[in-house]
Amino acid sequence: MADAKDTAAPAPTNPPLQDELVVTEHRLTLGNRALDYSVTCGTLVLREDEHDADGQRSADKPRAALFFIAYTLKNPSDSPRPITFSFNGGPGSSSVWLHLGILGPQRVSTDDMGNVPPPPYALQDNEHTLLTDSDLVFIDPIGTGHSRMAEGEKVAEFHEYQRDLDSVGEFIRLYLTRFGRWESPKYLIGESYGTTRAAGLTHHLQDKHDVFLNGVMLVSLAIDLQTLEFDHGNELPFPLFLPTYAATAWYHKALAADLQALPLGEVIAQAEAFALGDYTVALMRGSRLDAATRQRIAEQVARWSGLSVEYVLRCDLRPTEFRYFKELLRHRGQTVGRLDSRFLGFDRDDAGEKPETDAAMANLIGAYAAGINRLLKTHYQFEKDAPYVVHAPLWQKWSWKDFANRYANVGASLRRAMHANPHMRVYVASGYYDLATPHAAGDYTLSHLGIRESLQGNIRVSYFEAGHMMYIHQPSLARMAQELREFVSVRSTA
Incomplete structure (x- = not known):
C-alpha cells in the first residue's frame, strides 16, 4: 500500500x-x-x-x-x-x-x-x-x-x-x-x-x-x-482642525446663538483667525501658559468647537478628533462622522472617548x-x-x-x-x-x-x-x- x-x-x-x-x-x-x-x-x-x-x-x-x-x-x-x-x-x-x-x-x-x-x-x-x-x-x-x-x-x-x-x-x-x-x-x-x-x-x-x-x-x-497626526508633542493639528470643528458645530446647531446667526463662511473665517493666532501661540507656550490666559483660551476653543469649557480644560486645551466625534453631541446621544461630519451615528451607550463606527463611511x-x-x-x-x-x-x-x-x-x-x-x-x-x-x-x-x-x-x-x-x-x-x-x-x- x-x-x-x-x-x-x-x-x-x-x-x-x-x-x-x-x-x-x-x-x-x-x-x-x-x-x-x-x-x-x-x-x-x-x-x-x-x-x-x-x-x-x-x-x-x-x-x-x-x-x-x-x-x-x-x-x-x-x-x-x-x-x-x-x-x-x-x-x-x-x-x-x-x-x-x-x-x-x-x-x-x-x-x-x-x-x-x-x-x-x-x-x-x-x-x-x-x-x-x-x-x-x-x-x-x-x-x-x-x-x-x-x-x-x-x-x-x-x-x-x-x-x-x-x-x-x-x-x-x-x-x-x-x-x-x-x-x-x-x-x-x-x-x-x-x-x-x-x-x-x-x-x-x-x-x-x-x-x-x-x-x-x-x-x-x-x-x-x-498636519493630521494627533501625537503628543505635535501641536500642529489642533489649530488646523479647529475651523472644521466650528463648521461641524455650526451645521449641527451646537454653537452660541450669535455664531449660529452667521453664514458658514464667516464662522470658518473667524475660527481660523483665532486658531492661527492666539490658539497657536498658547499651544506653543505649553505649561508656561498662565492660568488666566489658559482659561481665556479654553473659553474661545469651546466657543468655536461647540464643546464645553470644562471639557476643553480636561483635554488640556487639546481636543483630539476622535474625542470630538464622540463629545460634541454626546448629550443628544449621537456621534458625528469622520469623513463627513454632517452625518450622525449612534453607539451602544454615550460613554467612551470615540465612536464605534464612522457614520459617514457606514452610509456609503x-x-x-x-x-x-x-x-x-x-x-x-x-x-x-x-x-x-x-x-x-x-x-x-x-x-x-x-x-x-x-x-x-x-x-x-x-x-x-x-x-x-x-x-x-x-x-x-x-x-x-x-x-x-x-x-x-x-x-x-x-x-x-x-x-x-x-x-x-x-x-x-x-x-x-x-x-x-x-x-x-x-x-x-x-x-x-x-x-x-x-x-x-x-x-x-x-
Whole structure:
C-alpha cells in the first residue's frame, strides 16, 4: 500500500500571472449628446528584470497584476484626447470612490445631502462624468480591487510608500505604451492617501519614466502627515482642525446663538483667525501658559468647537478628533462622522472617548461595493469569483522607510515636479466638513511647499460645503465636476 504522502493531492497554487482583458462597448446619452465608449477591464502584469549568474538580463519576472477599468471615448472631437489616471486612498482603498462618485459614466445614487437609498442600492447615469472631456483609467493598487501579487511574493513588499509609487508608476508607463497614449495630455487625480500617491508620482514619473504631466487633481489633501497626526508633542493639528470643528458645530446647531446667526463662511473665517493666532501661540507656550490666559483660551476653543469649557480644560486645551466625534453631541446621544461630519451615528451607550463606527463611511460603503460588483459582472462581463476588495486596512501596517523617525511629507516631490515642469497645474478640492483631512491642514500644507511665486498661480483650491467625498453632496458634485472638466480642457499656450 502506497504511503499517504504519495497519494495526497498536491498543495494548491495560484495560476501564473497573465494579462486578463475584457473589452465591451457602451453608450451614454446626456441630453442631446450621445457618448459612445469602450470599456477595457482587467489586469496588466507588472514585470521586473531577472539576471543570471553573470549579471546578464535573462527574463522578465512577473511580480504583480494590477486591476484597472479604462473608459475610452470613440470618435472623439479632440485629438490627441486627454487621459486621466485615477486612484483613491487609505492606503488600502480601491478606486471605486472617485469612479462611482463623480468621474465615471455611472455613479451611485444619493439624495441631495449624500444619503444612499436602502439596499440593494442603485446606480444611475452620471451626467457629470469627466469622460466628456478626458478618457479615464481607474487603478486599483496591489491589495485592493482584483490586484494581486505573483506566487511567492510578499504582500508587505508592495505596501510601502516607494514600492507603491514603483508599481503604480510602472502601470502608468505600461498603459501609455500598450495603448498608444504617449501623445495624450496626461493627468492624475487622487483622493486622500491618493493625494500622497499623486504628489509622489508627479516627480517619480518624471525621474523614472520621463513622463511629464499636464496636471494633477488632489481631492482631500494629505501630503504632510504632521498636519493630521494627533501625537503628543505635535501641536500642529489642533489649530488646523479647529475651523472644521466650528463648521461641524455650526451645521449641527451646537454653537452660541450669535455664531449660529452667521453664514458658514464667516464662522470658518473667524475660527481660523483665532486658531492661527492666539490658539497657536498658547499651544506653543505649553505649561508656561498662565492660568488666566489658559482659561481665556479654553473659553474661545469651546466657543468655536461647540464643546464645553470644562471639557476643553480636561483635554488640556487639546481636543483630539476622535474625542470630538464622540463629545460634541454626546448629550443628544449621537456621534458625528469622520469623513463627513454632517452625518450622525449612534453607539451602544454615550460613554467612551470615540465612536464605534464612522457614520459617514457606514452610509456609503455598501452602496459602492454593490455598485462596482454589479458593473463588473453585468455590464463589463468580467467574471471573477474572488472578492473585489473595496477597502482593506492596509494603513495599519503601511511602511514609510523613506520617512523613518519623522512625519511623512511628500510636498517636496510636488514642488520639484512643478519647478521642473512649469506647465503642470494643480487643482485641490477641500470639504468644510472633512474631519479626516481638514481644509485648513491642506491650506497650511500648500503654503509651506516652497513653490516659487511665479508658479503660485498654477495651484487652484476649491472649497465645498461637504466632507471628504464632497461629490456625494449634489450641489458640490455639480460644481466640482464642472471645475474638473475645465481643468483637463486647458491647453498650455506657452
